Amino acid sequence: MATAPAIRRAPAPNRFPTSERPPLRVVGPPSRRRSSWSLRPSLVIAVALVLGSLLFVAGAQAYLTQQSVRLAQVQAQLSVQVGEHRDYELRVAQLSNPSHVVGAAQRQGLTVPRTVTDIPGVTVPPAASPHPARHATRAGASGAGGK
Numbered sequence: 577m578a579t580a581p582a583i584r585r586a587p588a589p590n591r592f593p594t595s596e597r598p599p600l601r602v603v604g605p606p607s608r609r610r611s612s613w614s615l616r617p618s619l620v621i622a623v624a625l626v627l628g629s630l631l632f633v634a635g636a637q638a639y640l641t642q643q644s645v646r647l648a649q650v651q652a653q654l655s656v657q658v659g660e661h662r663d664y665e666l667r668v669a670q671l672s673n674p675s676h677v678v679g680a681a682q683r684q685g686l687t688v689p690r691t692v693t694d695i696p697g698v699t700v701p702p703a704a705s706p707h708p709a710r711h712a713t714r715a716g717a718s719g720a721g722g723k
Contacts, residue, residue: 670676678688 682688
């Protein structure tokens with residue numbers, strides 16, 4: 577069996593020219609150094625957020641309580657006004673009663689007539705248009721056909 581001649585490969589291209597190659601360093605086992613993150617600033621931020629949210633909730637609760645008191649006052653005023661309105665409606669109904677009107681008129685010296693005559697209703701014909709030709713022209717031009 578014959579051995580194949582060894583194929584000569586070209587050297588791998590250098591990514592860095594010799595003058596720009598970074599210096600080599602020995603890498604040891606990974607260290608357990610703490611990262612740049614610190615507990616104190618995070619704790620301060622968390623406490624500030626909790627206190628801020630508590631302050632916001634307390635303010636919102638105070639606002640809702642204040643508006644609830646105001647609503648109760650307005651509802652009390654409304655019930656008083658509704659009662660007065662009903663009293664006035666009752667008074668208007670009593671004063672507009674025909675027997676009350678006749679009694680008040682008699683106390684002021686007016687007399688009740690012996691006979692009452694109703695006036696017959698009068699119907700008023702619709703007013704005629706002063707310019708009938710102008711109306712017909714507009715209706716025909718608009719395509720309405722007078723309807």
